Amino acid sequence: MAKVKMTVNGRQVGSDCEDRTLLVHFLRxxxxxxxxxxxxxxxxxxxxxxxxDGRSVKSCxxxxxxxxxxxxxxxxxxxxxxxxxxxxxxxxxxxGLQCGFCTPGxxxxxxxxxxxxxxxxxxxxxxxxxDGNICxxxxxxxxxxxxxxxxxEMAGAQQAAE
Amino acid sequence: MGVEGIGASVARKEDKRFLTGKGRxxxxxxxxxxxxxxxxxxxxxxxxIKSIDMSAAKDMPGVxxxxxxxxxxxxxxxxxxxxxxxxxxxxxxxxxxxxxxxxHETVRYVGDAVAxxxxxxxxxxxxxxxxxxxxxEVLPAVxxxxxALEAGQPQxxxxxxxxxxxxxxxxxxxxxxxxxxEAAHVTEITLRNNRLAPNPMEPRATxxxxxxxxxxxxxxxxxxxxxVARLVMSAFYNVAxxxxxxxxxxxxxxxxxxxxxxxxxxxxxxxxxxxxxxxxKWTCDRTEAFLTDAHGRDHVSTVKMAFDKDxxxxxxxxxxxxxxxxxxxxxSSAVPTYLYATLLSGQYAIPAIHANVRTVYTNTVPVDAxxxxxxxxxxxxLERTMETAARELGVSPAELRRKNFVRTFPYQTPxxxxxxxxxxxxxxxxxxxxxxxxxxxxxxxxxxxxxxxRGIGMSCYIEACGxxxxxxxxxxxxxxxxxxSAEVRVNAVGTIEVMTGSHSHGQGHxxxxxxxxxxxxxxxxxxxxxxxxxxxxxxxxxxxxxxxxGAVGMSAVVKxxxxxxxxxxxxxxxxxxxxxxxxxxxxxxLKVAGTDKALPWFQVALAAYTAHNLPAGMEPGLKEGAxxxxxxxxxxxxxxxxxxxxxxxxxxxxxxxxxxxDDFGNIINPMIVEGQVHGGIAQGIGQALLENVQYDPQxxxxxxxSYMDYAMPRADDLPSFKLxxxxxxxxxxxxxxxxxxxxxxxxxxxxxxxxxxDAIGNNNLTMPATPQKxxxxxxxxx
Numbered sequence: 001m002a003k004v005k006m007t008v009n010g011r012q013v014g015s016d017c018e019d020r021t022l023l024v025h026f027l028r029x030x031x032x033x034x035x036x037x038x039x040x041x042x043x044x045x046x047x048x049x050x051x052x053d054g055r056s057v058k059s060c061x062x063x064x065x066x067x068x069x070x071x072x073x074x075x076x077x078x079x080x081x082x083x084x085x086x087x088x089x090x091x092x093x094x095x096g097l098q099c100g101f102c103t104p105g106x107x108x109x110x111x112x113x114x115x116x117x118x119x120x121x122x123x124x125x126x127x128x129x130x131d132g133n134i135c136x137x138x139x140x141x142x143x144x145x146x147x148x149x150x151x152x153e154m155a156g157a158q159q160a161a162e
Numbered sequence: 163m164g165v166e167g168i169g170a171s172v173a174r175k176e177d178k179r180f181l182t183g184k185g186r187x188x189x190x191x192x193x194x195x196x197x198x199x200x201x202x203x204x205x206x207x208x209x210x211i212k213s214i215d216m217s218a219a220k221d222m223p224g225v226x227x228x229x230x231x232x233x234x235x236x237x238x239x240x241x242x243x244x245x246x247x248x249x250x251x252x253x254x255x256x257x258x259x260x261x262x263x264x265x266h267e268t269v270r271y272v273g274d275a276v277a278x279x280x281x282x283x284x285x286x287x288x289x290x291x292x293x294x295x296x297x298x299e300v301l302p303a304v305x306x307x308x309x310a311l312e313a314g315q316p317q318x319x320x321x322x323x324x325x326x327x328x329x330x331x332x333x334x335x336x337x338x339x340x341x342x343x344e345a346a347h348v349t350e351i352t353l354r355n356n357r358l359a360p361n362p363m364e365p366r367a368t369x370x371x372x373x374x375x376x377x378x379x380x381x382x383x384x385x386x387x388x389x390v391a392r393l394v395m396s397a398f399y400n401v402a403x404x405x406x407x408x409x410x411x412x413x414x415x416x417x418x419x420x421x422x423x424x425x426x427x428x429x430x431x432x433x434x435x436x437x438x439x440x441x442x443k444w445t446c447d448r449t450e451a452f453l454t455d456a457h458g459r460d461h462v463s464t465v466k467m468a469f470d471k472d473x474x475x476x477x478x479x480x481x482x483x484x485x486x487x488x489x490x491x492x493x494s495s496a497v498p499t500y501l502y503a504t505l506l507s508g509q510y511a512i513p514a515i516h517a518n519v520r521t522v523y524t525n526t527v528p529v530d531a532x533x534x535x536x537x538x539x540x541x542x543x544l545e546r547t548m549e550t551a552a553r554e555l556g557v558s559p560a561e562l563r564r565k566n567f568v569r570t571f572p573y574q575t576p577x578x579x580x581x582x583x584x585x586x587x588x589x590x591x592x593x594x595x596x597x598x599x600x601x602x603x604x605x606x607x608x609x610x611x612x613x614x615x616r617g618i619g620m621s622c623y624i625e626a627c628g629x630x631x632x633x634x635x636x637x638x639x640x641x642x643x644x645x646x647s648a649e650v651r652v653n654a655v656g657t658i659e660v661m662t663g664s665h666s667h668g669q670g671h672x673x674x675x676x677x678x679x680x681x682x683x684x685x686x687x688x689x690x691x692x693x694x695x696x697x698x699x700x701x702x703x704x705x706x707x708x709x710x711x712g713a714v715g716m717s718a719v720v721k722x723x724x725x726x727x728x729x730x731x732x733x734x735x736x737x738x739x740x741x742x743x744x745x746x747x748x749x750x751x752l753k754v755a756g757t758d759k760a761l762p763w764f765q766v767a768l769a770a771y772t773a774h775n776l777p778a779g780m781e782p783g784l785k786e787g788a789x790x791x792x793x794x795x796x797x798x799x800x801x802x803x804x805x806x807x808x809x810x811x812x813x814x815x816x817x818x819x820x821x822x823x824d825d826f827g828n829i830i831n832p833m834i835v836e837g838q839v840h841g842g843i844a845q846g847i848g849q850a851l852l853e854n855v856q857y858d859p860q861x862x863x864x865x866x867x868s869y870m871d872y873a874m875p876r877a878d879d880l881p882s883f884k885l886x887x888x889x890x891x892x893x894x895x896x897x898x899x900x901x902x903x904x905x906x907x908x909x910x911x912x913x914x915x916x917x918x919x920d921a922i923g924n925n926n927l928t929m930p931a932t933p934q935k936x937x938x939x940x941x942x943x944x
Binding site (some may be wrong): 018020028032033034035036037038039040041042044045047074075076078079084088091092093095097098099100101102103104107123124126127128130131133134135136137138139140141142143144145 | 173174176177178179180181182183184185186187189190192283285361362363364365413414415416418445447448449667668669670833834836837840841842843844845868869870874875876877878880882883906
């Protein structure tokens with residue numbers, strides 16, 4: 001048992017947890033941030049993806065202790081000032097979710113994907129990048145569409161700002 | 163159609179909570195004093211329990227209680243049952259072996275629950291479970307249905323000699339035999355419909371809460387039908403009477419059939435909550451889900467299809483062996499019978515059909531309905547047979563289908579179903595145009611130039627949805643009616659809550675049901691809330707499966723709305739001193755037709771509740787309920803075309819295009835309907851190309867028990883899909899809806915396999931068509 005401190009969604013947090021506690025369980029059980037989900041036991045499904053120091057990680061594959069001192073962004077922290085993030089908005093506009101269970105991981109993966117590829121994303125790249133995220137509802141068709149739409153939207157917004 | 167009414171692709175009302183991490187799934191629930199459960203499960207496929215020693219485990223840190231099957235039996239908790247009675251052709255009832263929620267004498271599959279450990283933390287529960295010592299006498303196991311029927315095989319249940327559950331038939335065997343004997347051509351094929359794990363992304367979970375002060379139970383659970391869960395747990399499992407049991411299925415992360423059933427864990431956690439005095443939460447891990455969620459499919463069939471000299475089908479004879487696993491799950495008996503053999507006419511006029519179905523116990527997890535449930539098995543069988551026949555007869559697969567289509571409606575098949583409406587030619591034409599069927603030869607030649615084998619295949623499916631007319635299913639053995647209920651509550655300010663017995667676990671009911679209300683009353687969907695999934699809020703319902711929510715669930719809302727509107731019109735007529743028959747409801751107003759007199763909807767609602775000036779004798783309030791029992795099944799149908807390229811070096815199949823042309827009747831929200839089709843096709847492609855549940859036939863261990871061993875379709879396994887609709891409204895329900903939830907999974911597997919076998923020139927290929935199998939089949943053909 002040790003006290004683990006980190007910054008989650010802009011807030012300093014600290015909580016006692018067993019050494020074996022995974023980051024996903026720390027978020028869900030200790031911090032009651034239940035938006036991050038557990039869909040498998042083998043780092044395959046990606047429902048648990050969060051950002052750690054700006055990069056997407058599977059929070060089921062990192063011990064809470066390993067994340068000590070880091071900055072974590074979860075799905076709950078993505079929308080700013082009550083406005084959906086462009087990726088969230090694109091998933092809604094393009095019906096990129098059905099049951100919603102894989103959605104937090106999909107969205108967090110997509111945000112990181114767009115950060116790295118920007119407007120250069122194409123369908124093949126999106127599909128390849130989604131290899132670590134499983135969805136059983138959508139057949140990925142509208143997830144791919146949502147991510148491409150968000151990438152275009154965000155590139156456009158960036159261009160307009162420049 | 164208004165911007166939010168029927169036919170509009172409205173973005174979903176429920177999305178914001180899912181997109182911001184505010185969804186509330188069962189595992190997200192937490193109540194004061196809640197503790198965690200872990201189940202001790204059998205590591206053997208078949209064994210006798212000699213003893214269970216909990217002494218070491220009981221003293222482990224954090225342990226609150228460990229309970230076993232003998233205690234459950236002493237408390238008279240009932241066995242898990244199958245709710246659909248099937249009789250064998252000799253008249254004898256199906257042979258239902260005992261399924262105890264916690265096994266205490268014999269375990270019959272790997273994962274069979276033996277004991278429950280309740281502890282302060284999940285880690286402590288898991289640790290203690292490992293310290294429970296169960297002494298097993300291991301017995302030989304059998305996992306394959308065909309083998310389980312053979313002499314000398316391990317016997318699962320004393321009630322079922324040779325592991326045979328029932329030997330059932332449908333149709334006219336003599337007529338089918340005669341047609342085959344007199345045929346100009348007979349196509350024969352043996353097919354295996356591979357066993358699948360449904361795999362909703364949310365693993366099953368349950369939270370059982372016993373309140374000793376009220377002697378009342380609350381069960382949060384991942385269910386597609388919480389009311390059915392309450393009914394079964396009260397009436398059959400003796401957990402608690404209905405008035406003392408509340409079942410809540412909050413946000414549920416997909417179901418695909420696997421969350422219809424009431425599993426041992428729900429029953430045991432409720433009981434354990436009472437025994438231990440604490441709320442008990444159990445959440446399945448993924449391997450546990452592979453081991454214990456009901457699987458789907460697992461048929462082996464032989465088919466004979468007879469043709470006359472003009473290539474018209476004259477008869478069909480099918481012999482199927484279906485694996486039902488170790489115990490009979492809730493609807494397991496209906497899947498390979500009334501959801502399967504009744505669809506064996508497909509889209510074709512076939513004068514004589516006979517199906518014989520034997521169901522079999524094996525040492526595997528129970529098999530029950532999985533997306534499509536029986537109808538994918540029927541469609542795969544028929545559409546592979548049609549394609550095979552076309553190749554044997556030397557005619558185009560489209561022409562053979564065209565020649566045999568049912569073209570006049572209603573059409574009575576020889577296997578119970580009465581098709582009410584459809585236009586199969588329209589879907590075929592649309593799919594062929596969309597796929598540029600006529601340009602295939604050029605594409606094939608171009609691919610050959612690149613060293614690739616290109617193939618094209620089609621599938622024309624029909625399914626029976628809108629499940630189902632209660633009297634009809636009752637006469638066929640169903641233990642329940644399959645109507646649906648709705649209640650429309652108009653608040654005093656005119657906003658509306660609709661209570662529905664349907665349950666949304668991804669289908670978007672909170673949007674589509676609200677669209678229906680918006681369409682009828684001309685009020686914004688924001689003013690309409692859809693309430694579902696809680697037995698305290700919704701009185702009764704039959705839940706969501708079998709593509710029934712639109713056709714049956716929404717039809718119940720229509721009936722309730724009819725009553726609400728009738729009363730509102732009476733009030734409006736009274737207030738405006740007009741004739742009731744002159745009142746129309748438009749754009750959120752009740753108007754006197756042909757005048758400028760109108761009252762806003764909210765004002766009429768308010769008048770109903772102030773009750774200061776109502777027609778003489780009218781009760782105050784504006785709230786109406788309805789039960790809708792369908793008069794027929796609905797019959798969605800369509801044509802799917804798949805085009806593939808096979809790499810002859812590696813056997814890898816690439817899907818280069820996938821076209822779906824569907825007839826779903828009227829559509830409420832095209833965007834949501836298309837999403838259902840996308841997801842269904844992905845599951846069908848998964849079955850055809852990737853997925854397979856594999857048990858070790860020697861010892862019954864599940865080999866494919868994680869996402870590293872069971873190949874789920876991923877984004878880069880699939881193409882984007884080309885969809886279109888050719889809708890003929892369903893005549894049997896008020897909205898003309900047929901249902902769309904399962905079509906994709908039903909129509910797609912044969913289209914894909916027909917494409918691959920076309921590409922490689924060898925029809926001898928089983929699902930899933932892995933690169934190894936495709937490569938071997940290709941090389942066997944050459």
